Amino acid sequence: MESNTARILDGKALAQKIQQELRSRIEQLTQTADRPPGLAVLMVGDNPASAAYVRNKERACQKLGIASFGRHFTADTPQEELHRAIDELNRDDRVDGILVQLPLPEGLDPVPLIYQIDPDKDADGLHPVNLGRLLRGEPGLRSCTPAGVMRLLEEYQIDLRGKHAVVIGRSILVGKPISLMLLARDATVTMAHSRTPDLTALTREADILIVAVGRPELIDESAVKPGAAVIDVGINRVTDYFGKSRLTGDVLFDSVKNVAGYVTPVPGGVGPMTVTMLMYNTVLSYCRTLGVEL
């Protein structure tokens, strides 16, 4: 039998390329602007996964010349204090992007905090105004992970028009916005979730399969249509055979690569694109305040 090896969608390489472009543009703009772009990340408590992600973001800011106004609160911080912090950042002219790192510790409600963010500083694209713009197909700040996935599909010229896209996961952070973006590119979209019966029969019909669940190795080659593009959004920390901790996605990469046409690795796939699109959104808001194009 002929053996197949999928083409790897290299999110790390594309992320670096886009970051390089952003870096040059920032360098150019700061020659005349009186300040660099600024991003504020609010982190509450010390979820280890969040801590790693926040570090990645700070590193990217530094590399690109974006000022970072990270604020770290203890897990017992009252909701009111977080509202005051967002209010200050909304009014701070040095800040172009604000992000509340999710999940928040028990007892804190992220929704009113997200609603309070100035929609023009909503670097995570989670404010209802920006989600509404997405739903309507109007320009606005787009959620970072879905936007990163779309950029990756574009880079490898994966045809979406009229194709069947199956999205597993329906969160407001990933699954729902990604479905809308695929729809906007004329894919025929099916949204699947934990109540979908016979998931495998459905995913085997997918030309584009987006997996955003948070369950290690949910998808193997038996669930994939030959030649399909498989995008693994999942980031799971697991302990391997030898007791060592490592990151893995929702897709069993070594199995899926035998049948898929394209597949993203974890790490090095969607994760770096998410960080990059956050930088992109921050620079986009910055350009808007300067009255220039990105």
Ligand SMILES: NC(=O)C1=CN([C@@H]2O[C@H](COP(=O)(O)OP(=O)(O)OC[C@H]3O[C@@H](n4cnc5c(N)ncnc54)[C@H](OP(=O)(O)O)[C@@H]3O)[C@@H](O)[C@H]2O)C=CC1
């Ligand atoms: N790479 C990146 O940059 C990012 C990665 N992530 C990762 O992506 C994954 C998903 O994140 P997020 O969307 O926030 O997660 P949520 O937990 O909010 O959503 C998970 C979704 O998966 C569905 N689901 C759960 N179990 C199954 C199952 N057995 N079969 C089918 N569907 C199922 C749930 O269905 P239901 O709605 O019915 O409960 C839900 O819609 C996580 O691993 C997360 O760490 C997240 C953000 C960015």
Ligand SMILES: Nc1nc(=O)c2c([nH]1)NC[C@@H]1CN(c3ccc(C(=O)N[C@@H](CCC(=O)O)C(=O)O)cc3)C=[N+]21
């Ligand atoms: N408001 C909010 N917005 C988010 O977008 C958001 C969030 N909260 N909370 C947590 C999830 C998770 N997430 C990741 C992003 C990048 C990597 C990433 O850079 N991953 C690298 C590896 C990182 C490593 O090695 O630790 C990779 O996949 O190659 C991981 C996870 C964003 N999320």
